[in-house]
Amino acid sequence: MELLKKYLKPLLKDMSISFLMKALGALAVLLLPYLLAYVIDSIVPMKDVQLIVIYGVIMIVVSVTGWIFDIMANRLASRVARDATIHIRHDLFEKTIRLSCRKGDEFTIPSLESRLTSDTYNVHRMIGMIQRMGVRAPILLIGGMIITLIMEPVLAMVMLATLPFITYLVYSKATKGIPMFTKVQQAQDRMISVVRENAQGIRVIKALSKADHEKKRYEHVNMGLANEELKANTRMAAINPLMNLFMNLGLVGVILVGAWRVNGGLSETGKIIAFTNYFTIITNAMMSISRIFVMTSKGIASADRIEEVLKAQDEMEIITDDSPLNDKIVEFDHVSFSYLGIKDNVEDITFSLKKGQTLGIIGATGSGKSTILQLLMRFYDADTGVIRIHGRDIRSYDPKDLRQEYGIVMQNDFIFQDSVRENIAFGRPIDDELLDEATQIAQARPFIKSLTDEFDYKLNSKGTNLSGGQRQRIFLSRAFVNNPKILLLDDSSSALDYETDARLRKAINTHFAETAKVIVAQRVSSIMHADEILVLDQGKIVARGTHDELMQTSEIYASISDSQMGGALLE
Numbered sequence: 001m002e003l004l005k006k007y008l009k010p011l012l013k014d015m016s017i018s019f020l021m022k023a024l025g026a027l028a029v030l031l032l033p034y035l036l037a038y039v040i041d042s043i044v045p046m047k048d049v050q051l052i053v054i055y056g057v058i059m060i061v062v063s064v065t066g067w068i069f070d071i072m073a074n075r076l077a078s079r080v081a082r083d084a085t086i087h088i089r090h091d092l093f094e095k096t097i098r099l100s101c102r103k104g105d106e107f108t109i110p111s112l113e114s115r116l117t118s119d120t121y122n123v124h125r126m127i128g129m130i131q132r133m134g135v136r137a138p139i140l141l142i143g144g145m146i147i148t149l150i151m152e153p154v155l156a157m158v159m160l161a162t163l164p165f166i167t168y169l170v171y172s173k174a175t176k177g178i179p180m181f182t183k184v185q186q187a188q189d190r191m192i193s194v195v196r197e198n199a200q201g202i203r204v205i206k207a208l209s210k211a212d213h214e215k216k217r218y219e220h221v222n223m224g225l226a227n228e229e230l231k232a233n234t235r236m237a238a239i240n241p242l243m244n245l246f247m248n249l250g251l252v253g254v255i256l257v258g259a260w261r262v263n264g265g266l267s268e269t270g271k272i273i274a275f276t277n278y279f280t281i282i283t284n285a286m287m288s289i290s291r292i293f294v295m296t297s298k299g300i301a302s303a304d305r306i307e308e309v310l311k312a313q314d315e316m317e318i319i320t321d322d323s324p325l326n327d328k329i330v331e332f333d334h335v336s337f338s339y340l341g342i343k344d345n346v347e348d349i350t351f352s353l354k355k356g357q358t359l360g361i362i363g364a365t366g367s368g369k370s371t372i373l374q375l376l377m378r379f380y381d382a383d384t385g386v387i388r389i390h391g392r393d394i395r396s397y398d399p400k401d402l403r404q405e406y407g408i409v410m411q412n413d414f415i416f417q418d419s420v421r422e423n424i425a426f427g428r429p430i431d432d433e434l435l436d437e438a439t440q441i442a443q444a445r446p447f448i449k450s451l452t453d454e455f456d457y458k459l460n461s462k463g464t465n466l467s468g469g470q471r472q473r474i475f476l477s478r479a480f481v482n483n484p485k486i487l488l489l490d491d492s493s494s495a496l497d498y499e500t501d502a503r504l505r506k507a508i509n510t511h512f513a514e515t516a517k518v519i520v521a522q523r524v525s526s527i528m529h530a531d532e533i534l535v536l537d538q539g540k541i542v543a544r545g546t547h548d549e550l551m552q553t554s555e556i557y558a559s560i561s562d563s564q565m566g567g568a569l570l571e
């Protein structure tokens, strides 16, 4: 509910106007049966046609005025719901993209996606509904009761006897509904996850003929969602029919007692007609209130999920470190880290890099190579040990400033559906000269020249209209274009042929002679000229040194090198 308070507060003025208009519209609706009873019981017996016409006109005016107020209030309500949701979505999106990687892993991407889409939609519907019905229904309900009590106390008591049952019914169903709708949203997260994986891995699925397997997986989560929805909706579905039952029982009682009273001369026909009108108004108001409860159950469950993300503590706090700056551009000091807090994914890593130096990292898959780069980017914080940049704790830098120091190619880098230029510049103010230089170093110039619109050529999402090697050269251009102080390359040339790879290495060494470089590679040829090479195994450094030293001291390194000798010979 805090979420609603925060986002509706600035819209309080519009909401108040909308509520006022709704209230006036509701009063007009309440006035009509009263006027009708008066016309039937007092004006018609006078047989004064002119007076009857005047009252008819008054009733039309009241009815049209109420209708106009209602429409205006509904429009305003839609605007308030829209404005509040825009701000909620904006803040949620901003928080989502700023969320630390650890928190992102905790929430999971599909869940964040559904919080941004269906949860915000539920909240939007709840805000709209509360405004459209939240004032009107209670006024019609309470106003209708007061008028009927004044008009026909005996009949009103018959009708009111049904109310305790109805109130209990709505309350008990709605309170049980909130956790059920939370489960529905969780099932939706699971379905989005499968849909997402299928959409992204469509080619693998086709290649491995796994369509039937994936269909079954989808059916499973789809059934899960359907079952949760069924459970929640079944509970809620009982509200309306049961309410109808109680209301109709009340109405039967009213008509029987009403007929008995008219026959006995205790009441008049007009009053009984008006009373049945009020009864319908009250019934509809009760129905609306029950709908508000259903939608509010859904909306509150969704608002809680949104709030959970908005309130997520970002553990990426910035600390103070006034240590003197030194010439070690990057330093790992006995760093250990675990993603899940179970087993260290990197353990006791120590190294440092000065201006212009290159560190090569090699090792088996899953040995922790990319994790070192993730820690260097401060996507995660080390559990023990310290990472320093220019001699100061990495945690003392604003992550935004810190990341501007880097040029990075990640293993699973991404191409956006945009031009080649935008994919390289990435919103940074990059002129053509820089673009040209970066693409030349990345050995991308020849293939970009061959594209129909060169730098304006539109790339598909994930670069499906490029080859693997072309994509890597776009990623490299992106990393080079801002002349980084620290260059991090994670398996960035695996799709290049050996000759292009060798030219790339030469170009990097010439253009980035001053830059500290960390190169993660599977190929020995990509790192053999590094100032130091780390050989990783299960998160630990099992050997270190230059290429020549490692050829003598590390069996693992020597065997990798020997198996790739054809590549290593090419420089």
Ligand SMILES: Nc1ncnc2c1ncn2[C@@H]1O[C@H](COP(=O)(O)OP(=O)(O)OP(=O)(O)O)[C@@H](O)[C@H]1O
Pocket (backbone or CB within 6 Å): 105, 339, 340, 345, 363, 364, 365, 366, 367, 368, 369, 370, 371, 372, 411
């Ligand atoms: N987000 C994550 N959550 C949990 N575990 C993770 C996560 N990312 C990586 N790991 C685990 O951490 C370990 C090291 O992974 P890392 O990606 O650093 O390996 P790598 O040496 O770069 O492997 P590769 O050469 O295959 O890219 C692996 O066991 C991996 O399963």
